Amino acid sequence: MKNKCLLVKISALVIGLLSFSAHGQDRFANVTIETVPVAGNISMLIGQGGNIGVSAGDDGILIIDDQFAPLADRIKAALEALGSDSPKFLLNTHFHGDHVGGNAEFGAESVIVAHENVRIRMAGGDAPAVALPVVTYDDDVSIHFNGETVTLIHMPRGHTDTDSVVYFEESDVIHMGDHFFNGAFPFVDLANGGTVQGYIDNLERVLSWITDDTSVIPGHGPLASKSDLMNFYNVVKDTSIDIRVKKSQRMSAEEIVAEGLGPELESWGQGFISEEAWITTVFNSYPR
Numbered sequence: 544m545k546n547k548c549l550l551v552k553i554s555a556l557v558i559g560l561l562s563f564s565a566h567g568q569d570r571f572a573n574v575t576i577e578t579v580p581v582a583g584n585i586s587m588l589i590g591q592g593g594n595i596g597v598s599a600g601d602d603g604i605l606i607i608d609d610q611f612a613p614l615a616d617r618i619k620a621a622l623e624a625l626g627s628d629s630p631k632f633l634l635n636t637h638f639h640g641d642h643v644g645g646n647a648e649f650g651a652e653s654v655i656v657a658h659e660n661v662r663i664r665m666a667g668g669d670a671p672a673v674a675l676p677v678v679t680y681d682d683d684v685s686i687h688f689n690g691e692t693v694t695l696i697h698m699p700r701g702h703t704d705t706d707s708v709v710y711f712e713e714s715d716v717i718h719m720g721d722h723f724f725n726g727a728f729p730f731v732d733l734a735n736g737g738t739v740q741g742y743i744d745n746l747e748r749v750l751s752w753i754t755d756d757t758s759v760i761p762g763h764g765p766l767a768s769k770s771d772l773m774n775f776y777n778v779v780k781d782t783s784i785d786i787r788v789k790k791s792q793r794m795s796a797e798e799i800v801a802e803g804l805g806p807e808l809e810s811w812g813q814g815f816i817s818e819e820a821w822i823t824t825v826f827n828s829y830p831r
């Protein structure tokens with residue numbers, strides 16, 4: 544199943560790139576939305592941008608994140624197949640455009656819930672009022688929906704200063720938002736309150752809560768388990784220590800990039816964040 548998802552995603556990416564070079568414009572033209580069953584009544588939608596979490600049941604539809612506005616009709620078609628194309632709740636894991644890009648398309652019908660900093664940062668940009676979260680919180684909040692407790696938990700100063708993870712208690716599913724790039728170096732948005740140390744601390748918190756039975760939805764990449772998240776955490780932590788040690792030995796970022804992190808991590812730099820970008824992020828996130 545995982546291999547199939549990955550293949551579909553890779554081919555979508557290749558087709559996307561081809562269409563981009565051929566027409567120069569609509570990078571969403573060939574994006575399809577794939578529905579992946581996760582556990583209980585929870586599914587994950589893969590398209591382009593952050594993975595979408597869905598709870599579908601007697602109370603209706605709740606979704607986590609909404610990718611990009613041009614994909615809203617395709618996302619609604621996938622939700623209709625799960626019961627309804629108009630979600631009662633829309634939860635945002637953080638404020639980046641590949642996770643909240645469809646908010647204006649859903650906000651008239653759905654109650655948008657997110658950390659208060661999502662609202663602050665979106666309102667400070669050019670988002671219309673209809674796209675803004677209407678229920679906000681500081682540390683955490685629970686929604687009782689489709690027979691289970693859905694809890695949003697703030698992850699401070701990690702990927703950004705706006706992030707939460709979402710835990711479905713009865714189905715035992717966690718949506719990590721961009722605190723998990725499955726199999727790739729993460730983006731840590733230093734310009735918007737993110738820190739590498741906070742990111743690592745947040746991963747440790749989550750790993751202390753979940754079990755081997757928990758299904759883990761990453762912000763980007765295929766559906767995962769706790770051991771996949773542990774693997775990601777170890778790569779993030781070990782490479783950070785490596786880079787910090789070299790920085791303390793007065794190596795420049797350029798010298799650390801030239802030395803590299805080792806051939807066994809080559810595939811980790813093939814996603815959004817190259818090895819060079821990751822080294823630079825860690826280098827800039829810690830004092831010497």
Ligand SMILES: [Zn+2]
Nearest residue numbers: 637639702721
């Ligand atoms: Zn993000």
